[in-house]
Amino acid sequence: MSSMKDVAKLAGVSISTVSRVVNNVAVDGNTKLKVEEAIKKLRYEPNLLARSLRQQVTSRGETLFPAPYAIYEKYREYAKTGASYPNQPGQGKKLGFAGNYGTQPFCIAVERNLIKHAKLAGFEDQNLLLLDNQYDPDIALRNADIMLEYAPDLFIEHQALVKINSMIAIKFADAGIPIVAVDVPIPGAPFMGCNDWQAATMGGEFMAKLIRERWGSWEALDLVILLQNPVGGEMTMLRSEGFATALAQEFGEQIETKILRADGGVGGAEQAKIAMDGILRTYPNAQRIALTSLNEETMAGALVALQNANRWKSDQIIAVTLGVDDLGKLQIRKGLSNGGVAFFPEKYAEYLIPAACAILEGAPVPSHMYVENVIITKENIDQYYP
Incomplete structure (x- = not known):
């Protein structure tokens, strides 16, 4: 029995082009003719x-x-x-x-x-x-x-x-x-x-709620850290930028003076730890910190950096994670993070x-x-x- 792949090969087009012809989606006339001839020759029928x-x-x-x-x-x-x-x-x-x-x-x-x-x-x-x-x-x-x-x-x-x-x-x-x-x-x-923008704005709204509940105002906060993944492209960057937008909607545009964006790597703990080590050295007096990162593994690296620098205090750190995989569940249950936006992998x-x-x-x-x-x-x- 012939497959769509066979039709695509005979017609010299992609499988998606064959799909468009089969589903009566507009394609170039000559291309459509080639596909139809291949379908006829191979006696191909859709499922x-x-x-x-x-x-x-x-x-x-x-x-x-x-x-x-x-x-x-x-x-x-x-x-x-x-x-x-x-x-x-x-x-x-x-x-x-x-x-x-x-x-x-x-x-x-x-x-x-x-x-x-x-x-x-x-x-x-x-x-x-x-x-x-x-x-x-x-x-x-x-x-x-x-x-x-x-x-x-x-x-x-x-x-x-x-x-x-x-x-x-x-x-x-x-x-x-x-x-x-x-x-x-x-x-x-x-x-x-994941709809990265939706997830990030949800996370940012949750972070804003925690800031108000715990510290009363934006002024009481020292620093917001967004550990990003620039090489992941624009959509992946939305995963953190949505936090900034949600915080701005809650506290106003002045939030940018306290937001630090840093490259936290493509998803591993070690790269995130190195990035966080540098941030903590640069901001030695920052105590009340709100933090998010690409995923729970990068969050794990950031938390280790805080602990090693003796800067980890549960009442001084707000950590919001993304994904809620098995590591994320453990972080939530142990109180290492305040919560996460679940992706249900x-x-x-x-x-x-x-x-x-x-x-x-x-x-x-x-x-x-x-x-x-x-x-x-x-x-x-x-x-x-x-």
């Missing part, structure tokens, strides 16, 4: 579920056209049940995944969840290739080449550096292999992950695998698939993680 969802007929003979992402949403419903997908859309398909950093709690949760849901969708062990980018651009590029040699039907990429993602996007576009990007955008690929595959299945059937998926966000504190953590 039965896809066809039934694209067009349904009522008992009165009226044709119904459901929402454009009906197939993706159908698979989302399957995923949320935690049961096997009825039609096993992944059966016989090859799926590739490269994680951001295999030993980081957040990434571990994402990968475990992805393996679980891939199997529920019918992907078999021998057709899953899992790699670890290790926060290293050179390794990420090597992994991309390994993945290209493996030639999956679809590649899910979780990689922190925007520049590297642009290079990877070109390689896979040339090979006609679709990509789904995780947490950091990839040109031309649908994005799945253990649910990422409930978006990723439905998207993969829909794309492989030629169905469109949303350009951005965002996880839900919730503020989790010591008071409510057991409601979400008993």
Whole structure:
């Protein structure tokens, strides 16, 4: 049986272009003709579920056209049940995944969840290739080449550096292999992950609330530290800049005189610790500090720096984390952080695998698939993680 990948190869176009033709989305006339000729020659037919969802007929003979992402949403419903997908859309398909950093709690949760849901969708062990980018651009590029040699039907990429993602996007576009990007955008690929601006403004509003409750006013605060990840690109920077916006809305534009932005690295504890060590040396008299960072691992590095400098006092530090992975849960329960904006990494595959299945059937998926966000504190953590 021919696949969309076969059609793309014969027509000399990308899989996404074939998808647009199949779904009657406007493309160049010559391109559409080439794709239609390839479809006819290969006798390719879209998946039965896809066809039934694209067009349904009522008992009165009226044709119904459901929402454009009906197939993706159908698979989302399957995923949320935690049961096997009825039609096993992944059966016989090859799926590739490269994680951001295999030993980081957040990434571990994402990968475990992805393996679980891939199997529920019918992907078999021998057709899953899992790699670890290790926060290293050179390794990420090597992994991309390994993945290209493996030639999956679809590649899910979780990689922190925007520049590297642009290079990877070109390689896979040339090979006609679709990509789904995780947490950091990839040109031309649908994005799945956190709405960084929403998460950051939620975190900033929570931080502002804590500042008022604990110290009464902005004037009583010495310093706000935003440990950022500049190489992650504009979207990742929003993850901290939203804090500044929320604080300005609460306390006024004068907040900028007390906000310090620093490069906290791409996600590891050591880089964040080094950055925080330097900040504490530069601001030896800052006692009342509010702090956020890219994730809980970088927060761990910042907290170690505070402890080593004898600057850690629970009533003098407000720490708001992002992600709430296993490390983040521990930080909240031990009182090392005041709370965090949850990304629920253990649910990422409930978006990723439905998207993969829909794309492989030629169905469109949303350009951005965002996880839900919730503020989790010591008071409510057991409601979400008993």
